[in-house]
Amino acid sequence: MTGQSRLVLSRRQLVTGLASAGGLLVAGCSSRELPPTYGNVLRMGDLVTYRAFRTLLPAGALVREYARGDITSSPAVGTSDPADPHQGLYSAERGPLFDQLRTGAFGDWRLRVEGRVAKPREFSLAELMALPSRTQITKHTCEEGWSAIAEWRGVPLRAVLEAAGILPTARFVNFFAFDETAEGLDMIDALHPQTILAYGMNGRELPLAHGAPLRLRVETQLGYKSVKFLERIVVKDEFDDLGKIGSLQNGWAWYVGI
Ligand SMILES: Nc1nc2c(c(=O)[nH]1)N[C@H]1C(S)=C(S)[C@@H](COP(=O)(O)O)O[C@H]1N2
Numbered sequence: 738m739t740g741q742s743r744l745v746l747s748r749r750q751l752v753t754g755l756a757s758a759g760g761l762l763v764a765g766c767s768s769r770e771l772p773p774t775y776g777n778v779l780r781m782g783d784l785v786t787y788r789a790f791r792t793l794l795p796a797g798a799l800v801r802e803y804a805r806g807d808i809t810s811s812p813a814v815g816t817s818d819p820a821d822p823h824q825g826l827y828s829a830e831r832g833p834l835f836d837q838l839r840t841g842a843f844g845d846w847r848l849r850v851e852g853r854v855a856k857p858r859e860f861s862l863a864e865l866m867a868l869p870s871r872t873q874i875t876k877h878t879c880e881e882g883w884s885a886i887a888e889w890r891g892v893p894l895r896a897v898l899e900a901a902g903i904l905p906t907a908r909f910v911n912f913f914a915f916d917e918t919a920e921g922l923d924m925i926d927a928l929h930p931q932t933i934l935a936y937g938m939n940g941r942e943l944p945l946a947h948g949a950p951l952r953l954r955v956e957t958q959l960g961y962k963s964v965k966f967l968e969r970i971v972v973k974d975e976f977d978d979l980g981k982i983g984s985l986q987n988g989w990a991w992y993v994g995i
């Protein structure tokens with residue numbers, strides 16, 4: 738038995754224990770269905786939330802879309818310029834690189850897609866724009882308690898992942914930005930029809946403060962999963978908490994379904 742499957746088994750025992758203690762019914766999970774392990778019993782509440790969403794909602798259920806007249810103003814929250822060393826999540830390594838790329842109007846910017854894909858590759862903005870696009874007017878809900886409605890235009894993440902060839906064992910997709918931000922999704926949210934890589938907002942080019950040249954939009958989860966200033970996407974077989982720059986080690990839940 739590998740270390741990993743041992744971990745899965747003990748986690749399953751924990752879930753079963755927690756479920757019966759709380760009078761909850763958590764149906765028997767196959768190991769493929771199991772949600773990510775946090776290695777921390779205090780996070781078991783997240784696991785129950787994850788399980789409930791995954792049990793109750795059909796995988797492709799769409800979130801509400803709005804009309805143009807519903808669009809509100811959108812504050813820019815968190816990093817608004819990855820090249821600004823005074824911002825909290827500034828990366829000394831990638832900030833200067835972002836500055837250079839922006840000076841060149843992102844002509845040299847590339848999105849790297851790697852990990853558990855058949856053809857690891859890079860995409861220019863023009864290549865992403867040549868793929869099928871989706872436009873959606875959706876509500877962004879931030880964990881800090883505000884929300885905003887905006888129109889987003891971009892390429893479905895699914896199309897990009899399929900262009901790189903998702904290997905059959907892949908279960909998670911991780912996103913890295915030009916600041917000290919990283920987030921991950923499971924395949925259900927990654928392949929969701931409204932999960933897009935957006936290059937346009939409210940009928941214009943994506944503004945810098947909202948994540949230019951490309952940001953993730955995950956309409957099925959809270960705002961912090963929608964990573965701005967994308968640099969790299971890594972497909973994985975296993976859950977990865979993304980260490981110091983991931984949400985978990987910073988005290989936030991990994992799964993924040995809405
Ligand atoms: N790279 C990066 N992505 C990020 C953030 C950030 O600081 N850096 N903040 C997150 C949070 S908490 C929210 S609410 C949204 C805000 O998006 P907006 O600035 O377009 O409104 O971006 C998310 N994505």
Ligand SMILES: [Mo]
Nearest residue numbers: 879880960961
């Ligand atoms: Mo947020």
